[in-house]
Amino acid sequence: MTPEPDFAARPAFLRIENLALDFPIYHGGARSLKKTMLSVASGRLGPARAGSASSGPAANPAATSRVVVQALRDINLSLGPGDRLGIVGHNGAGKSSLLRVMAGIYEPVAGRIHVNGTLNALLDPNLGMNMELTGRENIVLRGRYSALGSVAMRQLEQDVEDFAALGAFLDMPVRTYSAGMVVRLGFGMATAIAPQVLLMDEWFMAGDSTFQGKARARLESVVRGAEILVLTSHSIPVVRQWCTRVLWLEGGRMRADGPADEVLDQYTLATGGKLPPERLAAADPELLAKLAG
């Protein structure tokens, strides 16, 4: 991996104030049926306000209707060095949207987001990969994007080459790779540069089992090196293992934000799950009684 920069002089932070995010949807749009149905069910799908700031791109003249999904509302967060935040919630709660707002991929319609420090978003190993270029050219492109000098660039190239183990394919266009090879290259590149603020989607951990073993050590090293981690996941054990603090989203709003064990216990019980024995012993009796009643 490339040498880690000296972060001490510039501690990282991530602050979000009163953030809101909308998705305008045009008739015949390409979003998935699953997400549309979830939005309708959660009451977050409504008619667009004419001329509103959230109206997005110019209306399609062929469209007969337009609605806005209120994906996130009233999000307030302040993260500093040492914070390891897990974001949990049901399908459509807003987890991925919040992660993408933090990464600067989605623009909020209200509120502010301040990030101090270098940021890397591990959302999709193929993100930003040019399929027409060779693996090696993609690595160089990534290094240039991160403004690496020539020594660091060579280290990056060697590091990804060793990790991805693509052999002669490294100098072939990525479009000729198998799906697994693309993931190896994408993962190798995305985890080669250690950021101060690391945003990670659980999908990023997916992969075949041989790859997962090798990738895990590498991922753990990047996570350990980050000052701030934000992880979205459906897996409570994964969040318990990696996170010290948890934000529970419901219908695009913050339902709870606090120490990981406490919020995960509340989330598990409220969603009909069972606590592991060690947590059952530690759980708040009042909360248990309330939920049992």
Ligand SMILES: Nc1ncnc2c1ncn2[C@@H]1O[C@H](COP(=O)(O)OP(=O)(O)OP(=O)(O)O)[C@@H](O)[C@H]1O
């Ligand atoms: N590209 C999009 N266009 C329109 N609406 C969207 C889009 N992406 C997400 N949404 C809507 O925003 C809301 C939040 O979705 P998001 O994907 O952030 O939820 P999530 O908690 O990550 O869900 P999941 O666990 O199913 O991945 C949902 O109502 C969803 O329908």
